[in-house]
Amino acid sequence: GAVVSQHPSRVICKSGTSVKIECRSLDFQATTMFWYRQFPKQSLMLMATSNEGSKATYEQGVEKDKFLINHASLTLSTLTVTSAHPEDSSFYICSARVPSEAGELFFGEGSRLTVL
């Protein structure tokens, strides 16, 4: 199946700094990627839909100035958590749509962010 890779898998940063998480589709081109956030022992909550070449569409309640999403190419979307705070600590997962008839979504391995 298609492969979606996230980097880094784990990152620890100090409060007030910015962190960038990359999501790559390794063997297919993804015009659309989705970013989810998973709190400990909870489900995945959709943060935003990332569209190649255009602005991301954010879900209600998600601060777009805090969670910057860039989808500059057909194989790469980035999520930047700006001025991170401890409450931003979470597991961030991206998924990418495979452009076939099935249009199946493949998920990355996730990135665990810890803000000290």
Add this chain to the structure above:
Amino acid sequence: AQSVTQPDIHITVSEGASLELRCNYSYGATPYLFWYVQSPGQGLQLLLKYFSGDTLVQGIKGFEAEFKRSQSSFNLRKPSVHWSDAAEYFCAVGAAYGNKLVFGAGTILRVKS
């Protein structure tokens, strides 16, 4: 509003026993339904999906799910559980394949030997 309910937070079964994980959904249109499995610290792997056709869907790793429109349910089953099935399972609903998904809270499966 779209929602997915997984009523069981934890389930423990003995290895070799059968398994059923419950999923109920609320959706305004014909739903696309999915089951994903997540191992600790990992991403999600698709087990199976359903939109139309036969209401009993076969997936990977010996899993199957049955869509019951009258009950708004899409329960996941496996006849004989293996220790490697221990993981967290998420039911999800979407408007189409490849569209954004709404996930249930997940069910953590523990397998005892």
